Amino acid sequence: MSKAQFRTCPETGLQYHKQAEMLIRAHAVVAVVILLIGGIAALLVTLTRWPAIHLLPADRFYQLLTSHGVNMLIFWIISFEIAILYFCSSTLLKCRLATPKIAWLGFILMLAGIVVNNAAVASGTASVMMTSYVPMPANPNFYLGLILFAVGALIGCFVFLGTLVVAKDEKTYEGSIPLVTFGALTACIIAIFTIASGAIVLIPTWLWSLGLINNIDPAMYRVVWWALGHSSQQINVAAHVAVWYAIAAIVFGARPLSEKVSRGAFFLYIAFLQLASAHHLLVDPGLSAEWKIFNTSYAMYLAVLASMVHGLTVPGSIEVAQRSKGFTKGLFEWLRKAPWGNPVFSGMFISLIGFGFIGGISGVVMGTEQINIIIHNTIYVPGHFHATVVIGTTLAFMSLTYFLIPTLFRRQVAFPGLAKWQPYLFGLGMSVFTLAMMGAGTLGVERRHWDMAFTNTALSFDYPASAFTLMGIVGISGVAAILGGAIYILVTVVSVFFGKRVESESSYGFDMTTLSRADPLLVPDGGHEAAGKWGLAAPGTFVLAMFFLVIFVLYYAVNWKYLASVWPMS
């Protein structure tokens, strides 16, 4: 056994390797700072797309949209995810982190990349938005910053894999790795594919921006770039699903309904989730229908199936845990009596519902070549991914933060009253925001245009009045959600830097301690089914799943009906 130093959290029993703990803290703090920058940009972008306010001039709008996109979709999310990778490997497997010095090098590269990229965007010479489609040029430092960040994140992924090897070699666990760590492994694998794709497309583009390469083929760029742009959001999906499982275990002592099924679902993510990138290219002329349909409607559905499995098993495991504790009345006492005042749970559950009902269903519609055309490249698209990335991922990460502040940072959560309401304001505000965006997108409102009214343009388009109303709702609900995000940052920063210390006897200075795990839930007489209904262990979850299926089928059918009206045939 190494002489690495560990401490055990007396409340949770979690065991932290000192170097891993410092790295987790560093990545989490940087992530929250980036969230603040991206959040300020979000406010200004929202107030510009709100037609009644229309705050910024065009050049500032595109500059801040670029800053918002890159900071939120790349820097905030991946920085937090590297923290999760280290937590799920070193902490959950009770082992030392592999090569901490190299991990710090990765962190420094990520930080340098964030600074270089943000400086380029702030200079006003890189307002190319996150996609940075060629031949639209940006300041070379825009690409360089992304490359540095990607290399740093890639190092983080390999440190995670190395830590799995260390844990197996030093026998800190028996059998298979825990399901939450397996979810993190899934995120890590998708991240490696994503970052490799980013390197393939961004290094030549950087050289092109320096004048060292004459031409980058735009069609080729789009294919490879979306393996970065969309797959980076699939890292999020795997990571936040892992967080759902972790929070179900933390708050309820829940165990997965079936480890095999849940691991099988993560395996489907590993193999197929990244293929969904193709839905961004469904109207690109150079790609065949076979390529488009295989990568979206066929392969992607296997990943959708996996998401539905997780959406069933996470609340199902919570229901079984609650029923085992005696909440057995009716179908939903387990849910009514859940700790809705605990932001760790409430945020996670809103994340799960929002991701499934809004992000998941709209994602399938967008991944179907025929009905995708109704909303392709409209504001429906950011409506969809704000449901998946913001309600799904960001809210899940916020929930986890409320758990990590006491156990990782050893501080009490400041402003507990605000923290209690924060997931509701953020989650529900963002739910209205995404639904209104999707409504406006269905009416054809464009995705990125600074002025939907096309003021003083040669070619104009008259949207129905309802489109302007929906964009007004986007503005109001967006500001509400941003306020929720600001509360999260306030609570987190005050807690971590100025919060009252959690008193404990834990300290560094001993090599290894035993992680005291919560006792597994006792199986009642007759099995978990005895506490359920109709022979089902989780009947309430089954009813919720059927409700989801009905909404899914209805919305899918309505879109086909709507397609028929868009293209009338006689």
Add this chain to the structure above:
Amino acid sequence: MNEHTSSGERPIKIPLMQRVLDNPFILLFIGIFVPAVFYIIWGIMEIVNIPIAP
């Protein structure tokens, strides 16, 4: 691959799928290979085969 029970009496055959799921590097290979072939290589081949305008 066989693994012995705690009593050491009866070997347990670990199913192939579990062995795959327990090996992060096989999973890494699958997670790179499948999208690289079906999304990137197939997609690039289609772009490359577009005739260049005279």
